[in-house]
Amino acid sequence: MRFEEFCNYLVELEKTPKRLEMINILSEVFSKTNKEEINSTVNFVQEQLLPPFYNVQLGIADKMAAKAVALAYDKAPNKILEEYKKIGDMGEVAEKECTIKQGANTSVKKIYDSLFEIAKISGEGSVEQKIRGLSDILKECSSLGARFIMRFVMGKLRLGVGEATIMEALSKAKTGSRAFKADIERAFNLCSDLGYVSDVLYSHGKEGIERFKITAMKPIRPALAERVGSTEEIIKKLGECAIDQKLDGFRAQVHKKGNEVKVFSRNLEDITHFMPEIVKEIQKMDFESIILDGEALTYDENTGTLYPFQITIQRKRKHNIEEVSQDLPLRLFVFDIMLLDGKSLINEPYVSRRSEIDRVFSNTKTITKTNMIITDKADEIDKFFDSALESGLEGIVAKRLESPYSAGARNFNWIKMKRSYNSQLTDTIDLVILGYFKGRGHRADFGIGAVLAGVYDTKEDKFKSITKVGSGFSEEQFKELYKILNDIKVDSKPARVDTILQPDVWVIPKYVITVKADEITRSPTHTAGMKEGIGYALRFPRAVTFIRTDKKAEDSNSVKDILEMYEQQKNTKVKS
């Protein structure tokens, strides 16, 4: 497809907040796109060259971008930079400067490939080369193309299109109906790369997607757990089941292929470099390929005691990782296995996967298996739960014996029960920041007084407000929040945000914070779970973490979670 035609569709996309319209526009784009181009087109719409775990970045910041625009249109770089500071959108600056108003002939694929070439440039002289490369791309485009290229380069395309919308559009484009989305999603859950999945769909058709299998080095979207408030509920849901320790560290999905080892976070980022000791030990293993799921925690080498999450997270902040691993060594607790020597185990029952773990691993100080029992008795679960808490763990995860590995799904195949559920609402809640209110009084100095926070509505693929959070942050954190949020501020409510309250400043839904609250209440002000004008809200929320780098906006708690917590809260109240 010509890039100019594609950009006209992007203009249409920008105009609509309605999901159905977005699906229609995108499916028109996809149906006009051929198999050579679909991968790049899907990635472009996702505002990336490749998914984050490939670590491919353009590496172009404000000044470089300004120089590229200046070079393309024969202007002075500082004039362009000034203009950018005034307008705040490099896309608009480039659009104004470009004199070709229409008719540019270059294709989406050509633009994508050229941007990819720029990302690959490194070493001496790379800054100049990247600037030249980008200016060459701009010269091939009309002013409209220049707008979208510069927004893409600066990470500010902001089309507001979620993965679910792209999958439905692909389904519609290729099969004429949105129903094939479920199959596309299954494939996506197995590789976390929508561009690649679309490539398979276009090259091998529906059969290619139906046959889709996991492969080492492409992260599987992690299985997630539902929650319950009592052991009786676990038995009711699962009958005889496995009860596993719930450890509070980093989720780590470990891949091995030949000699290469990679580790992916819960958020599917490549965290291999944080975990040298685990990488070395997996490298030594005698299998051609492996995919494992587990939790990595730091521990005290002298006493063997596991450290809490607050200490484990320090590993991420330190630079000299080899040195840190002497003081704060990591241990991987393996709790699942999805691939062994090229054979997918994902559809095997949990018990079989677990016996593979027992067959393959013997416990060492760096890699060990979680402790697990199989039972159908509530009192045995209670005993296991109590002893988990006594050893400082977070709780338990109950697992359905015959369940497959539910990639990318939160369902009752895994059920978590944590320390806090026995009291009213002492569980923490993960919220996504939707905007902020400017500070008053002494908070005026920070520029921010509270954030508007929301939860994810998985059905509608939207973020709905649930509370304002103004306490729990330190002064330093407020100042940092102000900076971080201003980097992602937008002029109007993003398409995927649904609120009644209007914050002073809207931001792209991106950052997750964890809060504690006293209670979930019904409220006409917040849109989370809203029916007939009444939604749900949090009473007295306070932040207990700063921004969580391990979670994406869609990983915040869902509307469904809030409804469940509300029901549990009612039950506890009745009991107490």
Ligand code: ATP
């Ligand atoms: P939480 O904040 O409760 O950990 P979460 O949103 O990160 O929640 P959940 O699906 O709710 O994720 O809980 C499962 C998480 O618990 C997993 O992401 C994993 O990191 C962690 N975990 C610890 N031990 C286990 C285990 N034995 N089996 C499965 N998950 C475990």
